Amino acid sequence: MPLIELIYQSVTDGEMSKQTMQDIINEARQKNPNRNITGCLYYKNRTFLQLLEGEKSEVESLFAKIQKDPRHFNPKIVWQGEIGERSFAKFWMMYFNNENNDLLFDQPEEFNQTTATALFELIRQRL
């Protein structure tokens, strides 16, 4: 089974409450070990960017669920493809909230493979 990475972008209809955010992270960290999915969830300006990595069928079935989640909207796949190794192997779901601009990054309206990969690389440098 190939190992893949899927990165998508979505929006929220208002600033996320701390509680909702915490619920999402808790759910991810509780469930991802069963699917052997690791990754990173980034949030800023009502925008989520999430990197999911794992076996293709697991990543695709999780993404099908996430897409239907009413806590965010308009999920768009930024990039999806095979990878040789995981970027966030030690994290069932790392969370990076950049509302305070801790990470100096000029967030585009629409991410593409280059900007998304650059952002996750910056986050990885903080690990």
Ligand SMILES: Cc1cc2nc3c(=O)[nH]c(=O)nc-3n(C[C@H](O)[C@H](O)[C@H](O)COP(=O)(O)O)c2cc1C
């Ligand atoms: C932005 C966002 C990211 C999410 N990330 C994950 C995740 O990494 N893993 C996960 O299991 N659920 C995640 N969820 C929750 C799923 O949408 C869904 O609630 C959950 O997978 C339901 O699982 P169940 O149907 O097996 O109970 C996320 C939800 C949102 C809004």
